[in-house]
Amino acid sequence: MANHSCYDIVYVRCGQPITSGVMFSSGVLGNIVALVLLELRRKRTSPSLYRSLVTALLMTDLLGSSSVSPIVLTSYARNTSLVGMNSDRVLCSYFGFSMTFLSLSTLAILCALALERYISIGHPYFYERHLSKRFGYITIPLIYLSSILFCVVPFFGFGKYVQYCPGTWCFLKMSHDEGEAIVYIVLYASFILIMMSSTVVCNISVIIHLVRMHRRRKGRSRAVSAHTRYQRSLSMTEEVEHLLPLAIITVVYICCTFPLVFQTFGPDLAWGRGIN
Secondary structure (H helix, E strand, O other): OOOHHHOOOOOOOOOOHHHHHHHHHHHHHHHHHHHHHHHHHHOOOOOOHHHHHHHHHHHHHHHHHHHHHHHHHHHHHHOOOHHHHOOOOHHHHHHHHHHHHHHHHHHHHHHHHHHHHHHHHHOHHHHHHHOOHHHHHHHHHHHHHHHHHHHOHHHHOOOOEEEEOOOOEEEEOOOOOOHHHHHHHHHHHHHHHHHHHHHHHHHHHHHHHHHHHHHHHHHHHHHOOHHHHHHHHHHHHHHHHHHHHHHHHHHHHHHHHHHHHHHHHOOOOHHHHHHO
């Protein structure tokens, strides 16, 4: 990832603009369709914390696609890197800030979703008493605010946004010799690792709870009416519908972010050499 030869190039070295265009179009279309379906379902069901978090997740991903992908396509079209588009690297800094903000905020919302599912199934009484849709109105702005505060730190000399090959994107410089920058990169990777681990643990716990619930209900099914069995079946189906997309998104996002964590905590990395 840390290809120093692309830090200062002013042209696009290589790449597939068609791939970027397809990914941008599919991302925007997918998020819009998901938001429309979510809105249609909202009219048939009562508001919930889960729906607020899912809406925030979709809006964040849509914001990410709309704010950075056009820059990539423009870079390909002009055969000019982000650094080459302006002399003061403002565009590269903006792109790096956006990518870092979106990675942190998206994973934080995913973690909040996984925690919400865990509490709603594992501790339903606490969930009904203390967690409501209003809680999402507090949690989501806090996630955005904390992500923004973390991402502006490189503008004050702790860390740096640099350009990566093929010259169409920028991100945090993952190799540093300065102590402050090393600490910043390690903090970033640590936050990612903690949120990934928490999300996986919560999802696994939810799966275990659902399996236990299914076994208990299966054992009691003969003692209840057909109507009661139908209601419980609907409840179980709804929980699975909530968990399945969350699990899929989590797996995809972990595959995308784990290389960053490995880049920081791997045995042959520059920060380790810098400390030694």
